[in-house]
Amino acid sequence: MMEAVNCKLWTALITPMTEDNRVDLKGLNKLLQRQVDAGNGVLLLGSTGEALNLDLYEQKEILEYIMSLRLDIPYMVGVGGINQKATTHWVEYLESLPIQCYLMVTPLYSKPGAKGQYEWFKGLLDIVTRPAMLYNIPSRTGISLSLEAIRDLQEHPMFWAIKEASGSTTEFTNYKKAAPSAQVFSGDDAMLPQYAPLGASGLVSVCANVWPMETKKYVELALKNELGDAKLWESATRALFCASNPIPVKALMQKLELISSKVLRPPLSHLDLKEESVLLSAHESIQKWWQQFI
Secondary structure: OHHHHHOOEEEEOOOOEOOOOOEOHHHHHHHHHHHHHHOOEEEEOOOOOOHHHOOHHHHHHHHHHHHHHOOOOOEEEEEOOOOHHHHHHHHHHHOOOOOOEEEEEOOOOOOOOHHHHHHHHHHHHOOOOOOEEEEEOHHHHOOOOOHHHHHHHOOOOOEEEEEEOOOOHHHHHHHHHHOOOOEEEEOOHHHHHHHHHHOOOEEEEOHHHOOHHHHHHHHHHHHOOOOOOHHHHHHHHHHOOOOOOOHHHHHHHHHOOOOOOOOOOOOOOHHHOOOOHHHHHHHHHHHHHHHHHO
């Protein structure tokens, strides 16, 4: 547990696909090795990993394959959905795996209020033995993580952290006040320099898929308020969100030959990315910045 709590950078790992749209397990192994080399934690089966577009068999296949590798790396696994019984079964399955923690997302689509969110999260927290990060991502779920629910849950022993991805410094501060003992992570790469002075504990990152070591240095400097040119990183990281995540990051990784294919699961499509030059420009700017550290 402590290893998970002390991790400052979690890479929200993509799920590489073959050209015929199957999960590329060998490609997944290569991506994990890059995160091991950088010393990052890994979030598996989050939205960046297209978890909702994978069937249950594939999700289990991915996790069991990764666990079989026995890599020296902390794992967080996504817990999202809308059906409490199905989500409870998923969590009970995850409890059988040697993972370190969970990312529990505000229930999708239904827009539950404070009491509904409290009951949802408490029901899940009561059955786990590893710490959980609760996830505020209103652009995807349709509603914010309830401050009232957070206050009511703050003493729960399995409530460890919050992932804040609304893009608002005001919201970040509100979560810090609602649960003073919880760690709050940026869920937006570009916002970390703004969240760091407000008490951010770290980052759950999309960018670290492409730039695992570079992003680790970015996090280290941002948390110390020593980053310097934050605009460079803000511009580069926002390029990876020029279309719905993870469309751009997969396109760039394929260009850099880090994955064999930029294929995604429907309803996502690489054809929705109209221009790749902005991605290559972002990569060049990050590599130029990185040269000062190597």
